[in-house]
Amino acid sequence: MSRPYSKRLNDIQPFRVVEILARAKQLEAQGRDIVHLAAGEPDFATAAPIIKAAQQSLGNGDTHYSQASGIPQLREALSRYYRDDYGLDIDPRRIMITPGASGALLLIAALLMNPGDGMLMTDPGYPCNRHFLRLVEGEGQLVPVGVEDRFQLHAEKAEKYWQNNTIGAMVASPANPTGEILSKDELSELWSLCQHKNGHLVVDEIYHGLNYGTEAPSILSITDEAFVINSFSKYFGMTGWRLGWLVAPEQAIPELEKLAQNIFISMNTFSQFGALAAFSEESRAILDSRRDEFAARRDFLCEELQNMGFEIPHRPAGALYLYAGIKKFSHDSQRFCLDLLENHGVAITPGMDFGTYLAEEHVRFAYTTSMSRLEEAVSRLHKIFV
Amino acid sequence: MSRPYSKRLNDIQPFRVVEILARAKQLEAQGRDIVHLAAGEPDFATAAPIIKAAQQSLGNGDTHYSQASGIPQLREALSRYYRDDYGLDIDPRRIMITPGASGALLLIAALLMNPGDGMLMTDPGYPCNRHFLRLVEGEGQLVPVGVEDRFQLHAEKAEKYWQNNTIGAMVASPANPTGEILSKDELSELWSLCQHKNGHLVVDEIYHGLNYGTEAPSILSITDEAFVINSFSKYFGMTGWRLGWLVAPEQAIPELEKLAQNIFISMNTFSQFGALAAFSEESRAILDSRRDEFAARRDFLCEELQNMGFEIPHRPAGALYLYAGIKKFSHDSQRFCLDLLENHGVAITPGMDFGTYLAEEHVRFAYTTSMSRLEEAVSRLHKIFV
Numbered sequence: 001m002s003r004p005y006s007k008r009l010n011d012i013q014p015f016r017v018v019e020i021l022a023r024a025k026q027l028e029a030q031g032r033d034i035v036h037l038a039a040g041e042p043d044f045a046t047a048a049p050i051i052k053a054a055q056q057s058l059g060n061g062d063t064h065y066s067q068a069s070g071i072p073q074l075r076e077a078l079s080r081y082y083r084d085d086y087g088l089d090i091d092p093r094r095i096m097i098t099p100g101a102s103g104a105l106l107l108i109a110a111l112l113m114n115p116g117d118g119m120l121m122t123d124p125g126y127p128c129n130r131h132f133l134r135l136v137e138g139e140g141q142l143v144p145v146g147v148e149d150r151f152q153l154h155a156e157k158a159e160k161y162w163q164n165n166t167i168g169a170m171v172a173s174p175a176n177p178t179g180e181i182l183s184k185d186e187l188s189e190l191w192s193l194c195q196h197k198n199g200h201l202v203v204d205e206i207y208h209g210l211n212y213g214t215e216a217p218s219i220l221s222i223t224d225e226a227f228v229i230n231s232f233s234k235y236f237g238m239t240g241w242r243l244g245w246l247v248a249p250e251q252a253i254p255e256l257e258k259l260a261q262n263i264f265i266s267m268n269t270f271s272q273f274g275a276l277a278a279f280s281e282e283s284r285a286i287l288d289s290r291r292d293e294f295a296a297r298r299d300f301l302c303e304e305l306q307n308m309g310f311e312i313p314h315r316p317a318g319a320l321y322l323y324a325g326i327k328k329f330s331h332d333s334q335r336f337c338l339d340l341l342e343n344h345g346v347a348i349t350p351g352m353d354f355g356t357y358l359a360e361e362h363v364r365f366a367y368t369t370s371m372s373r374l375e376e377a378v379s380r381l382h383k384i385f386v
Numbered sequence: 387m388s389r390p391y392s393k394r395l396n397d398i399q400p401f402r403v404v405e406i407l408a409r410a411k412q413l414e415a416q417g418r419d420i421v422h423l424a425a426g427e428p429d430f431a432t433a434a435p436i437i438k439a440a441q442q443s444l445g446n447g448d449t450h451y452s453q454a455s456g457i458p459q460l461r462e463a464l465s466r467y468y469r470d471d472y473g474l475d476i477d478p479r480r481i482m483i484t485p486g487a488s489g490a491l492l493l494i495a496a497l498l499m500n501p502g503d504g505m506l507m508t509d510p511g512y513p514c515n516r517h518f519l520r521l522v523e524g525e526g527q528l529v530p531v532g533v534e535d536r537f538q539l540h541a542e543k544a545e546k547y548w549q550n551n552t553i554g555a556m557v558a559s560p561a562n563p564t565g566e567i568l569s570k571d572e573l574s575e576l577w578s579l580c581q582h583k584n585g586h587l588v589v590d591e592i593y594h595g596l597n598y599g600t601e602a603p604s605i606l607s608i609t610d611e612a613f614v615i616n617s618f619s620k621y622f623g624m625t626g627w628r629l630g631w632l633v634a635p636e637q638a639i640p641e642l643e644k645l646a647q648n649i650f651i652s653m654n655t656f657s658q659f660g661a662l663a664a665f666s667e668e669s670r671a672i673l674d675s676r677r678d679e680f681a682a683r684r685d686f687l688c689e690e691l692q693n694m695g696f697e698i699p700h701r702p703a704g705a706l707y708l709y710a711g712i713k714k715f716s717h718d719s720q721r722f723c724l725d726l727l728e729n730h731g732v733a734i735t736p737g738m739d740f741g742t743y744l745a746e747e748h749v750r751f752a753y754t755t756s757m758s759r760l761e762e763a764v765s766r767l768h769k770i771f772v
Contacts, residue, residue: 003584003586005638005641006499012644012648014644015647018647041450041451045447051444058441059437061431062626063437063625064427064626065427065625066626099650100650102651110521111395128648128649135496135521135522136523137523167389198389200389239449239450239451240452242485242628242650258400261401262398263488263517265488265514266486266625266628267628268628270440270626
């Protein structure tokens, strides 16, 4: 077979961190102790009431296909969540359950992008975003953002980078890998620009709930015309369940339902019944105490890294990450990460996994391990950097 | 917001049966009894040992992300399945777990199709196939097949319909909506043609295991260079779990893994641990006895429909369906289905959901309900058609 595979494969990169993780596994097999600060998911297992609810649903025989847009009960639960936690009135019909936020990104790409269309997004940012656009023959138009932007896309810069084929902007707040948020004013300005340009605005809010002491406003408090991507993975601690959701403008829903019918048929049914339990008082208390634990870890790790000379100009507001400048130590972040692993048993993620802009001078620390393991990591780092 | 959504939406159709199902629900709410012969999924809940294994996995806290290609244990279990059930030696590394067969179709479309490329497929056929290709700016090139082809794509006709932009063919055996299979010779001839044309061959084998008395050979017994789509949904009775798999040529695996990392991140983790139990002797005995039940339903319904004047030229070999000609009664299958529902309380699927070729003269009966309900449906049909 000599027919080549599709050209889009040239533009879709594997994760660099895979090399780090594979080497970590080898080292562990040799008996080495590795502190894992690379994983982009909470270390906690899903909260017990949610697990119990899914077990019960399995016992009830909820094993058939369910609605392509998600079970109505879960869409209604999310509508109540927006009312109770955000004071927003979001019609359940505007909320579609998706197979992870990944599924929501796929639907959005399919809905909005014609071949050759572009969408603005930050560099650094979540790398899969641009790959979803590439999948449908669109392109992510990367806007380099740095410390001076608090690593976020602001209206002024978005306007500067807006091209003839740009059809909108995609931002994340809090963001991966930087943990930075957009204020309500900043979101409003971005939305005004998108309206002015007749463009779409997509806001990734999957780290909502994992903001520590600083409010993370939803774009839904500003407009009903933006697209919101969210997920049960992070605050709700349900990564391995593959459940996300999408809030869309009302007129997009019939088209999105048609796409979901064809592309997904259904999400996992008993997982959705399990997710209903995520909104109980008991679950919320567990999730909020985990959020407080993440806050404490952020505070500890951020200060320690700053003291060692990692550049973190201010403590980021949320998510699970610290995006740290390593200029003082290296200009090759992949090499830096491999050395750190090899010689000191600490696994982190190289900047290249999030884009190209100053990527060689940055690494991502994920505080997705216990405080005692973070202390162990810091003590190992101290040997090199102090 | 006046910017239109993407053009591909014009080429992606919703399922016609949704109208039937919505009306069925209304009638049921009014107290009417409806016999459901529309659902493309086994009526049985998932077998108890599989449910128990998933509950256990949840209890073990298997709630984190797992490998993008699936947990190694499940890939190995499938490799053993190919050895034990097919006598084939398939390296587990060539087997990727996917979020349903839908996920496998998405990966294949992303891997193989450049914009403007086409792939041959039968009309009638599973409608989402062409929509997956359209999603990535390719096109399904529909080949009309009828009774004279046993509703399958054969090499001769494929050659006739092969165009300059055709990069391969996609067939299903047993097929939806017709239940027809391709023999080993027919598969070999198709594969020879694809080789001759330097094209890919994709075989949907998701109804394997649901063939009744007639062997359904796998393309894997002929070549390691074809792509196979399969699923835990049908024979294994796990539709709502969203687990499928893909067997690919060895050289495609790194590209497919890269795509899966980006598009899916992971499948549902505890569902995969549950699926491991599908291969136990206890589970297989349950699944095989269900298969025998489907065979008995096929025999009963096929004969009854034939006697009433529905055109089913011979008893199809597998799947869950009878694709029946209604020329004697109607030339508007959607109307026919709505009337049947409205006046006689039997829900079936119009031919239009599977393509356009003679679609107005065909309907699909799914024998996905108990024998006693099938008898009820037949007795209602008798009042009209005998």
